[in-house]
Amino acid sequence: MEELFNKIVRQESEKLYWHLRRMVSSHEDADDLLQEVFIKVWAALPSFRGDSSMSTWVWRIATNEALNFLRKEKVRAALRFTSIDAEAERKILADPYFNGTEAERRLSCAVARLPEKQRQVFVMRYWDDLSYEEISAITGTSVGALKASYHLAQEKIRLNLSDSDVSK
Amino acid sequence: MTKHSDIFTPDGYLENLQDRLMSIPAREKQPSLMTRVMPYIAYAASLVLLVVLGNFILGKTAVSADDTSTADDWTYVSYLAQSLDADCMLPEIPEYTLTEDDIVNYLVDDGLTLEELVSYEENH
Structure with a gap:
C-alpha cells in the first residue's frame, strides 16, 4: 500500500501543487492543501475501487479540496465584510513568490475573480494542460459543458482585463 | 518553457516535496477500530449523560418552582385574611x-x- 502511495506522490505531487497554487493564489495555502490531499489519499487508498484511473481519483480529491477551501474563504471574507475577489487579489499582489509581468499578474487576478467552477476549468485547461476528456473524468462534467464553461471564463477574463485597461 | 514561469516556490520546496509527502503514511498510522470508534462512544455517552442530567435538573426546578408559587399564594392569602379579619393584629396608633x-x-x-x-x- 505504501509503495502505491509513494508512486502516486512521485507521479502527481508536483502537478497537483501547481494546480492548487493556481486555484488558491498562495504558496502557503497550496502547500497546506496538498498535505491535506495526500493525507486523504492515504486514508482512502484501501477503499479505492478502481472505477477510474488512480490519477483521476487523486485529482478528484484535490479539486474537491480546492473548491471546499474556496468556499470557506468566501465565508471568511463575508465575516470580515470583504469580498472574496478583493481577498484573492490582495493575496496575488502580496505574493512573494511571483516574478511575472504586470500582464500575468492581471491575468491571475482576473482568474481569481471567476466563479469557482469556471476557475477550476480554466486552471485545468489553460495552466495544467489537461484535455477536456481528462477534466470531464475528474469533475464528472460533460465535455460540452466544460467547453462552454471555458469559453465563458475566457470571455469574463477578457472583459475584466479590458475593464482594468480602461480604468488605468 | 513552463506555463508556471510567473510563479515560483521557496528554495528547495519542490526538491523536498516528495519526501515530505511520502512521510505521511508513517505519521498517519491507521488507528485501531477501538481508537476510531472511541470518540463516537464518548460523544454518545456524554449526550446521554447530558439528557439525563438535564431531565433531572429541569424536573427538580419545575417542582420546586411550583411549590414556591403555592407557598407564596398561601402566605399572601393568609396575610390578607389576617389584615381584613383581625383589627387587633394591627399595632395600635x-x-x-x-x-x-x-x-x-x-x-x-x-x-x-x-x-x-x-x-x-x-x-x-
Missing part, C-alpha cells in the same frame, strides 16, 4: 391632635422667617 404650637415649631424648624411667622400668628 395612639390618638394625637396637633396643636398650633406644634405647627409653629415645625414651621420655625423648617426655616421660616420671623416676618412670616408674625404674619401667620396675625392671621390665625
Whole structure:
C-alpha cells in the first residue's frame, strides 16, 4: 500500500501543487492543501475501487479540496465584510513568490475573480494542460459543458482585463 | 518553457516535496477500530449523560418552582385574611391632635422667617 502511495506522490505531487497554487493564489495555502490531499489519499487508498484511473481519483480529491477551501474563504471574507475577489487579489499582489509581468499578474487576478467552477476549468485547461476528456473524468462534467464553461471564463477574463485597461 | 514561469516556490520546496509527502503514511498510522470508534462512544455517552442530567435538573426546578408559587399564594392569602379579619393584629396608633404650637415649631424648624411667622400668628 505504501509503495502505491509513494508512486502516486512521485507521479502527481508536483502537478497537483501547481494546480492548487493556481486555484488558491498562495504558496502557503497550496502547500497546506496538498498535505491535506495526500493525507486523504492515504486514508482512502484501501477503499479505492478502481472505477477510474488512480490519477483521476487523486485529482478528484484535490479539486474537491480546492473548491471546499474556496468556499470557506468566501465565508471568511463575508465575516470580515470583504469580498472574496478583493481577498484573492490582495493575496496575488502580496505574493512573494511571483516574478511575472504586470500582464500575468492581471491575468491571475482576473482568474481569481471567476466563479469557482469556471476557475477550476480554466486552471485545468489553460495552466495544467489537461484535455477536456481528462477534466470531464475528474469533475464528472460533460465535455460540452466544460467547453462552454471555458469559453465563458475566457470571455469574463477578457472583459475584466479590458475593464482594468480602461480604468488605468 | 513552463506555463508556471510567473510563479515560483521557496528554495528547495519542490526538491523536498516528495519526501515530505511520502512521510505521511508513517505519521498517519491507521488507528485501531477501538481508537476510531472511541470518540463516537464518548460523544454518545456524554449526550446521554447530558439528557439525563438535564431531565433531572429541569424536573427538580419545575417542582420546586411550583411549590414556591403555592407557598407564596398561601402566605399572601393568609396575610390578607389576617389584615381584613383581625383589627387587633394591627399595632395600635395612639390618638394625637396637633396643636398650633406644634405647627409653629415645625414651621420655625423648617426655616421660616420671623416676618412670616408674625404674619401667620396675625392671621390665625
